[in-house]
Amino acid sequence: MLLCLSIDHHRIDLGILERIERHADELAAALGSLRAAGSSPGEPAQIRGSVPLITCNRFEVYLQVSSETGIVDAALDEIARITGLSREQLSRAMAVYLGGDVAEHLFSVSSGLESAVVGEGEISGQVRKSLEQARATGRVSSDLERLFQLATRTSREIKNRTELQSKGRSLVRLALRMAESRIGDWGSARVLLIGTGAYAGASLAALRARGAKHIGVFSPSGRAERFADSHVIDPVPASALDTQLGETDLVVACTNTRDPLLTSDQFARTTRPGRPPFCSIAPARSSTPRPRLLIDMGLPRNIDPAAAGVPGVELLDLETVVKHAPIPELSAEAEARKIVSEAAAEFLAGRAENAAVPTLVALRDHVGDILQDELTRLGRGSGADPAVEAALRHFAGRILHQPTVRLRELARAGGADDAARAVELLFGLGSGLGAVDEPDAADTPRDPRILASCGRRESRAASVTHPDGEASSLTSPPD
Incomplete structure (x- = not known):
């Protein structure tokens, strides 16, 4: 049986989600080896495969289990133990998907339909990367492998057949659009990019699309030089970070870190009054600190929120950006959801055939x-x-x-x-x-917390009565 445990921006405050993602690696390992309460060490493991999917807006774990019995309760206990959040908070925040609903949910996520900016393109790459990382740990079952591969194909099909992703929608593009009123001339603005991952690449592309030319990159993991060479920008070593912060008009932070990488003290001591700005955030007066705009796209946060109190500094964080996410084009979204439903039905039929x-x-x-x-x-x-x-x-x-x-x-x-x-x-x-290993729908115990969907799709999916009819191809027998 396929099962997904999902905590995302639809159901929880980003501040709480941030607390969860600070423990992402530990949680992913713990949830990938769950046992129901009361099970003995000699019993076969319930978890046969796991793939975590962790982004700035969601924490999800996709599991193949021999039985759902006790798994949700065990997961809530583990997350509460590791994060310190109450079980009640987590129970309200967690959506649980079973069987065929897992496929439809993942395909919707991979296609950008469940993103804060509907249709954003980065999520499909994050889904692919999650599968690759899970493969490296040896935790991917054959059914999860097929599920994630089909998610990638479905996302590609939606991109080719609909207008949903045609306008380059993403959170970082939205953030930069919000920053346009503060940046008078992108060509002369000095920009510092924090991070070298896939999201940093998307951020760099969005910056260049607006005409930014003076871009440096800093990596807390020491990969700045390699990233800079491949993207033709300037690497910033750790020894020069404070200097660069003092000369920068715009900081875009998008790296993985448990604790804020940039502190308010760093911005306070690098404030340089009386220098003419490279952009028109504020008038050029000698008594005015050089204005700096900070865009923090990280979750957990990359920049200490207290930095917003430093004179001349304005902070635009992920929560603010999400609140300004536009309403999607309904026709494109409807067409994309139809493709998702068709792909999920095909996955179900294939796995049924596999039986x-x-x-x-x-x-x-x-x-x-x-x-x-x-x-x-x-x-x-x-x-x-x-x-x-x-x-x-x-x-x-x-x-x-x-x-x-x-x-x-x-x-x-x-x-x-x-x-x-x-x-x-x-x-x-x-x-x-x-x-086959999957129990019949009539024999499957129902958990009252189980939701077939989250947010705006709950009422539709909650009517599904046969969650166990998952599918895969006929190329190999079920695990």
Whole structure:
């Protein structure tokens, strides 16, 4: 069974989300090895695969579990223990997706439909990176692999077929648009970029699109020089950071850090009164501190909020940017959601088809054994004619073709158990051929907190009554 634990900007204050993301690595490891309360160490692990998805607006963990029983409660206990937040706060903030709703949610997230700026393009890259990182830890199950790959394909299809992502929407572009009233001349403004990750690359592209030319980059992890070389900007070493802060008109911070990287003291001691500004944030008077605009796109925060109290400094943080996110174009969003629904349905059908793999393998093995017996019998006489053997193998393939097609179709329609029973009755191949690890919907315990969606989509998705009909391709049997 697929399960997603989601805490995002739709359901929680960004300040609380920031507290959670300070412990992102520890939480991801803990949630990837959960056990329900009361389970013994000797019992098989409930978690068969996990992929964390952590961005500035969401903390999510996608799991493949043998059973949902007790997992949500165990997750709430772990998150509360690690973050110090109350279980009640977390229970209200967490949305839980099961089965097919996991696919629709991830595809919506990957396509930018659940972002603060609907249609923003960075999230699809973050989804791909999450899968790559989970692969490196060896925690990705085959079903999660297929799920995330299809999420990437769905995002690409939405980009190609709709106008949702055509205008380069992103939080950093929105932040820079909000900054335009403060930056008189982008070509002369001095800009310092903090961070070298994927979001830094997007920020750099957005800055250049507005005409920024004097751009430096600082990396707390020491990767500034490599990033600067590949993007043709100036690296800023740690020893020159304070000097650069004093000469900068705009700071765009977008790196991963547990605690604020830039402090109010740094901005206070680098204030230089009487210098003419490179941009028209404030009049050029000798008694006026050089004006600086700080854009903090990090969560957890990259810049100490107290920096906003330093004379000449204005701070634009993520929470402020999110509040100014525009209303999406409804037609493009509706078209994108239709594509998401179709992709989720295909994922479900594929995974349902996958449940017929044991039946198909047993049937083919049965026919193959009969064929081999006949070939052996022929070989005991005058020797099997190669042409006869080829004809028999071709005949066996022809006999198997139509039943194989029908069994796949039956499984895709949710009839994998019926297919197994039919093969069992016709060929006497034994019981349990169609058994899969997923419990039937009627046998699945329901958690009252389980939501099929969050925010504006709750009422639609909450009516889903069969969350267990997940799907994958027929290329491999279920885990």
